[in-house]
Amino acid sequence: MTYCVGLLLKAGMVLLSDTRTNAGVDNIATYRKMFVFEEPGERVITILAAGSLSVTQTTIARLQEACSDNPDADATTCIMKAPTMLQVAEIVGRTLSQVTGEVADKLTRMKQAANASLIVAGQRRGGGMRMFLIYPEGNFIEATEDTPFLQIGEHKYGKPILDRVVTPDTSLAEAQKAVLLSMDSTLRSNLSVGMPLDLAVIEEGACRVGPSRRIEAGDPDFAAMSEAWSNALRAAFRNIGI
């Protein structure tokens, strides 16, 4: 499985994904699940992927091919040329739906299913930041002021902390802390989500990925934060009356 989360805040967008992929429990691998399409200052699109690796890889590859390697690339097929973020989401949704359908046809005789969900977050110069969750069928929902975060994959373990601390006014620094603690709870409780992590911050109006980093297993800052959070939770727990 996977855990990916995106926050849409007034100050910008914060995105975090893990990298664990597994087929059963005895075939575990590390794959990047965060993909950046960027023309700095003009347009930035970040896609987070959860689900069957064959579906997500093919979808991302087709989205890339539709722009860079394609002389016919135009605003209806290339997400770097689409005039609005809504149309970007529609292109991504259509591509995901096609790939899912093709893979499903192949898998029918095995009585298996494969699907994937994506988070698409971006901004083009002159437009607002937008963040979409694309369902396997290709339809999508969008983050709003009322619900300023989207999650895919193993989203339940890390939801309580987000429900409690994230609002549209959360700063980018606090937001990074929130997604990392949300991921920390997930990592502790579910083996199918694993380090390293990919973290990206997109500041409002910048139209480029700002601070971004890969957090490796054993990263001392992440370990210290995780330890401090555990200790704080235990202390809070001790101090609560019943």
Added chain:
Amino acid sequence: MTYCVGLLLKAGMVLLSDTRTNAGVDNIATYRKMFVFEEPGERVITILAAGSLSVTQTTIARLQEACSDNPDADATTCIMKAPTMLQVAEIVGRTLSQVTGEVADKLTRMKQAANASLIVAGQRRGGGMRMFLIYPEGNFIEATEDTPFLQIGEHKYGKPILDRVVTPDTSLAEAQKAVLLSMDSTLRSNLSVGMPLDLAVIEEGACRVGPSRRIEAGDPDFAAMSEAWSNALRAAFRNIGI
């Protein structure tokens, strides 16, 4: 859905269940999901139920009928007469499996499925405390020192807090706090789990349900604990460095 959790500690067992049942989102009702079979001082068995109400109600009803209303009740069919807790788990598993099979037959033509999981916790005089999670198929696993809690239903939201604070040495007071906070996180993040709650404590060796209570929506103690926990979490979050 449902959230039920049971803790098996050296000092005793602590059990908590919600009461929300829903068929779709527009048909919501309140049903007790905690069932007590008790001969105080001799034997206590508590069953928590998650899943299709038609399956869980019929299973519990058959378990009751096999003891109280049945002149043929014997140690192979009545959980109050079975010589060990293991055999209690086997009777419960067999009953659940039969009921699930019967309901599944009825539902096949509707292309629907129904199943349920149970937590069975108990002690008989002269035996140790034991706690089992019975799967829909009737097979089961048992709580141990390494894994001193079992959960059924919407278990993911409330698992991180249990992973962090529960060990076999946790006191019964702390354990009640832990399950209530685990439930609180679940209630906040998932609408299909709802108040009131049923809480029961079984002290080691007592072979009876000790303190038990129904916690109604708006219960001032639970609301205060929930509020204090939210505040403590937010304070801890603010104080964590990144």
